Amino acid sequence: MAEPRKSGEAVDATPNVTEVDVVDAGSESASVAAIEAPVERGEPILQVRNLVKHFPLTQGILFKRQVGAVKAVDGISFDLYQGETLGIVGESGCGKSTVAKLLMMLETATAGEVFFKGQDITKLSGRALKAVRRNIQMVFQDPYTSLNPRMTVGDIIGETFDIHPDSAPKGERRRKVQELLDVVGLNPEYINRYPHQFSGGQRQRIGIARGLALNPEIIICDEPVSALDVSVQAQVINLMEKLQDEFNLSYIFIAHDLSIVRHISDRVGVMYLGKMAEIGTDTQIYDHPTHPYTQALLSAVPVPDPDAREGRERIILSGDVPSPANPPSGCRFRTRCWKAQDRCATDVPLLAIPERFKGSDSQAAHESACHFAEEKDVVHAA
Ligand SMILES: Nc1ncnc2c1ncn2[C@@H]1O[C@H](COP(=O)(O)OP(=O)(O)O)[C@@H](O)[C@H]1O
Ligand code: SF4
Numbered sequence: 001m002a003e004p005r006k007s008g009e010a011v012d013a014t015p016n017v018t019e020v021d022v023v024d025a026g027s028e029s030a031s032v033a034a035i036e037a038p039v040e041r042g043e044p045i046l047q048v049r050n051l052v053k054h055f056p057l058t059q060g061i062l063f064k065r066q067v068g069a070v071k072a073v074d075g076i077s078f079d080l081y082q083g084e085t086l087g088i089v090g091e092s093g094c095g096k097s098t099v100a101k102l103l104m105m106l107e108t109a110t111a112g113e114v115f116f117k118g119q120d121i122t123k124l125s126g127r128a129l130k131a132v133r134r135n136i137q138m139v140f141q142d143p144y145t146s147l148n149p150r151m152t153v154g155d156i157i158g159e160t161f162d163i164h165p166d167s168a169p170k171g172e173r174r175r176k177v178q179e180l181l182d183v184v185g186l187n188p189e190y191i192n193r194y195p196h197q198f199s200g201g202q203r204q205r206i207g208i209a210r211g212l213a214l215n216p217e218i219i220i221c222d223e224p225v226s227a228l229d230v231s232v233q234a235q236v237i238n239l240m241e242k243l244q245d246e247f248n249l250s251y252i253f254i255a256h257d258l259s260i261v262r263h264i265s266d267r268v269g270v271m272y273l274g275k276m277a278e279i280g281t282d283t284q285i286y287d288h289p290t291h292p293y294t295q296a297l298l299s300a301v302p303v304p305d306p307d308a309r310e311g312r313e314r315i316i317l318s319g320d321v322p323s324p325a326n327p328p329s330g331c332r333f334r335t336r337c338w339k340a341q342d343r344c345a346t347d348v349p350l351l352a353i354p355e356r357f358k359g360s361d362s363q364a365a366h367e368s369a370c371h372f373a374e375e376k377d378v379v380h381a382a
């Protein structure tokens with residue numbers, strides 16, 4: 001993992017204010033060349049700017065008319081640095097999977113840009129788009145449903161080579177699949193077995209092998225261990241960390257569980273109702289959170305050590321998450337925030353380093369979308 005990013009340098013805390021260095025891609029060949037060029041460790045490989053996805057809500061059977069929109073992702077910006085793991089956390093329905101699908105180009109963005117090595121991939125087509133697709137792969141949440149039960153493991157992993165035939169000559173594909181099985185800790189002789197012949201953890205290893213097949217630079221992991229037993233989760237995460245070093249990968253690691261994300265992430269972004277509430281290094285987010293939502297989430301994480309629990313406040317969030325079709329005005333978190341004031345209903349808080357922390361070397365000096373951002377001692381995972 002990218003160790004330098006753990007130190008909380010200023011650049012970490014300001015991902016959405018850095019200028020994007022857009023590559024001048026006059027032709028498709030220039031775009032492909034830019035996409036295939038190496039990126040230095042610690043440099044941004046992916047830059048997401050004001051990304052929006054609204055799903056239309058329609059009424060009527062014959063004459064459908066739009067009556068509103070589910071604002072699943074509503075203006076999100078962040079950077080992913082080469083070699084790092086960016087964790088994205090938030091409650092179910094806050095838009096995490098939609099972000100993943102937008103980055104994978106499985107959904108079309110309503111607005112905003114996603115730059116991969118300076119190329120806006122939302123505007124690419126043809127060979128350049130295919131080159132990006134090869135470089136950004138995904139590991140899905142549920143290893144039980146994401147693997148076709150009628151295909152052998154060899155066919156599941158080998159299918160990626162059919163989609164990108166130039167990635168491995170036909171005669172070499174079987175050997176490559178066996179190599180991949182070995183890399184993820186499975187017996188290469190299992191190549192002809194079917195998914196039901198494997199345990200949950202083994203199935204997720206197959207999903208990871210499939211994600212690695214094309215030698216991508218970024219892997220987006222959408223709740224990759226949420227469906228697994230706790231005892232197996234650590235094994236899969238350890239494997240992912242090992243592979244990150246071995247193959248020089250950058251990860252976006254999505255989860256609803258803050259404690260899982262901490263273990264693997266260099267930086268963490270906390271999402272609430274289609275927006276990023278707070279983003280920073282793992283130390284900044286876990287030990288110095290300034291957004292009331294992050295503080296509430298952390299206070300809900302059980303702490304086994306009674307000494308660590310003592311004297312800390314547990315924040316109970318009241319009410320349900322509002323509908324993304326009709327989010328609250330101003331700050332989206334205000335209907336559940338114990339600090340909300342009049343201003344919170346009218347002014348949208350921007351994701352930025354709070355004025356009072358600017359220039360400070362305090363770990364609280366990281367981006368937080370709250371008008372009244374401040375540190376609070378909460379019960380959190382050790
Ligand atoms: N294809 C779709 N059509 C309409 N609404 C959708 C679609 N996909 C997701 N949503 C809605 O967008 C919101 C965010 O969903 P999702 O990104 O899956 O959240 P998460 O992964 O954080 O649980 C939810 O309210 C969900 O119901
Ligand atoms: S802006 Fe207001 S409502 Fe939103 S998190 Fe901060 S204090 Fe709470």
Ligand SMILES: [Mg+2]
Nearest residue numbers: 096097098222
């Ligand atoms: Mg999801």
